[in-house]
Amino acid sequence: MSLIKPTFIKIDQLEPQLKGVNVIVKILEKKIVLDRTDILGVHTKLAECLVGDETGCILVVLKNEQIDKVNVNNIAVIRNAEVKVYKGFVKIYISVFGKIEFASDQNAISSINQENNLSEIEWELVKDEKK
Numbered sequence: 001m002s003l004i005k006p007t008f009i010k011i012d013q014l015e016p017q018l019k020g021v022n023v024i025v026k027i028l029e030k031k032i033v034l035d036r037t038d039i040l041g042v043h044t045k046l047a048e049c050l051v052g053d054e055t056g057c058i059l060v061v062l063k064n065e066q067i068d069k070v071n072v073n074n075i076a077v078i079r080n081a082e083v084k085v086y087k088g089f090v091k092i093y094i095s096v097f098g099k100i101e102f103a104s105d106q107n108a109i110s111s112i113n114q115e116n117n118l119s120e121i122e123w124e125l126v127k128d129e130k131k
Helices: 064-069
Strands: 019-037 042-052 056-063 075-086 090-103
Touching: 042 064, 056 064, 064 090
Parallel strands: 056 090
Antiparallel strands: 019 042, 019 075, 042 056, 075 090
16 A cells, blocks of 8 residues: 655645645744633643745644644644634634644745735635525
8 A cells, every 4th residue: 555645735726615735834923822721621722823835825723732843934844734714714724633844844935925815815605596
């Protein structure tokens, strides 16, 4: 049995509800948006990272131990992620089956297109009238 090599896409090819996303990106910003412990003692930490490549940028939501794996200006490889719409804006979410890790080539991305920020575009849910 042979393993299938992952297919990587660029940021400008992302669209809502896309699953199994593999991208190589540069971490531009990292901001903790939630850090709390609930009444059962379960600690939850969420961060949003602005990431990008030469075609555009987007927000990635990281949870708990994923946050410590990335630092600003590092090149990261994100595998098996999902693009979801939250409050009208798209973000990449790394599910339990996905992962984020450092890229072996930290010079893989030389320039970032911050003018094309997919997380700044508001998406609207439209009903399918064909049904």
